Amino acid sequence: MTATIINGKQIAEDIREGIRQEMEQLKTTGFQPGLAVVLVGEDPASQVYVRHKEKACHDLGYYSEVHRLPSTTSQEELLAMVDQLNKQENINGILVQLPLPKQIEEKAIINAIAPEKDVDGFHPISVGNLVIGDDSLLPCTPAGVIELIKRAGVEISGKHAVVIGRSNIVGKPVSLLLQRENATVTMCHSRTSNMKELAKQADILVVAIGKANFVDASYIKPGAVVIDVGVNRLENGKLAGDVDFESATQVCGPITPVPGGVGPMTITMLMQNTLVAAKRAHGLK
Ligand SMILES: NC(=O)C1=CN([C@@H]2O[C@H](COP(=O)(O)OP(=O)(O)OC[C@H]3O[C@@H](n4cnc5c(N)ncnc54)[C@H](OP(=O)(O)O)[C@@H]3O)[C@@H](O)[C@H]2O)C=CC1
Numbered sequence: 517m518t519a520t521i522i523n524g525k526q527i528a529e530d531i532r533e534g535i536r537q538e539m540e541q542l543k544t545t546g547f548q549p550g551l552a553v554v555l556v557g558e559d560p561a562s563q564v565y566v567r568h569k570e571k572a573c574h575d576l577g578y579y580s581e582v583h584r585l586p587s588t589t590s591q592e593e594l595l596a597m598v599d600q601l602n603k604q605e606n607i608n609g610i611l612v613q614l615p616l617p618k619q620i621e622e623k624a625i626i627n628a629i630a631p632e633k634d635v636d637g638f639h640p641i642s643v644g645n646l647v648i649g650d651d652s653l654l655p656c657t658p659a660g661v662i663e664l665i666k667r668a669g670v671e672i673s674g675k676h677a678v679v680i681g682r683s684n685i686v687g688k689p690v691s692l693l694l695q696r697e698n699a700t701v702t703m704c705h706s707r708t709s710n711m712k713e714l715a716k717q718a719d720i721l722v723v724a725i726g727k728a729n730f731v732d733a734s735y736i737k738p739g740a741v742v743i744d745v746g747v748n749r750l751e752n753g754k755l756a757g758d759v760d761f762e763s764a765t766q767v768c769g770p771i772t773p774v775p776g777g778v779g780p781m782t783i784t785m786l787m788q789n790t791l792v793a794a795k796r797a798h799g800l801k
Pocket residue numbers: 657680681682683684685686687704705706707708711724725726727745746747748758778779782
């Protein structure tokens with residue numbers, strides 16, 4: 517059994533090429549999707565992601581706005597900004613970069629975003645639609661994980677998927693999407709007592725815990741698909757996933773690297789969501 521690397525960067529680029537072609541067709545009608553990104557404070561990692569998003573918009577010919585607000589911004593000020601973007605007709609998607617400074621309640625901000633512009637898929641309406649299986653804007657990272665698995669040629673239906681991590685932005689929605697694809701899903705978290713035993717039963721193992729190199733070969737069934745969502749900055753400045761890549765590749769089948777795996781898909785799915793939201797706003801299918 518040999519490990520193969522799932523090239524997230526390439527797959528993300530292929531999807532962007534599809535978006536580019538669709539944009540080319542729609543351009544003649546004056547159609548232009550618009551994305552607003554709001555960044556509060558100076559978190560260096562967030563600044564990097566926001567620049568990636570800006571660049572992606574530029575590459576695809578979207579309209580984009582980036583609002584950089586000081587870390588002292590009050591909740592009322594941020595709510596006023598969201599309210600203004602909700603009303604702006606040239607904006608189809610609103611993303612408020614998380615985490616937010618502690619004086620601002622994240623839930624209040626997420627709830628204030630118009631659900632039809634919720635390209636992060638974090639609004640309770642979007643989450644509710646996801647749970648009941650209705651049409652909605654899907655959270656970007658989880659949608660990217662599913663797309664990666666499919667485009668790597670892996671059948672999801674009937675497989676046992678184990679998801680490590682149960683956050684609202686990754687673990688929980690990934691589990692729901694895998695179940696929607698007819699996998700049998702086991703969710704693990706920090707209180708799971710027999711995690712290694714469960715993980716070893718996975719045909720598809722998704723890891724999103726935020727602990728560098730935590731999952732090694734001893735968690736992995738030979739030939740299993742491994743999706744590493746973790747993005748951890750090491751002291752030497754390098755990025756590491758939640759999976760110990762060297763160790764895992766001794767036993768696994770297809771695996772996503774970090775960087776170049778799930779990360780590039782997240783931004784591409786954001787572009788996809790913005791296109792979907794814009795088409796809906798224009799009454800297009
Ligand atoms: N590539 C991308 O685009 C993105 C990457 N990420 C990365 O994914 C990782 C996870 O992010 P996020 O979901 O936001 O993280 P959170 O910190 O919100 O959640 C972590 C989850 O992992 C669980 N967990 C923590 N330690 C363990 C452990 N030792 N054993 C089992 N479960 C554990 C926690 O359990 P409990 O609930 O019990 O506390 C929790 O459910 C991070 O590295 C983040 O940087 C995140 C978003 C996008």
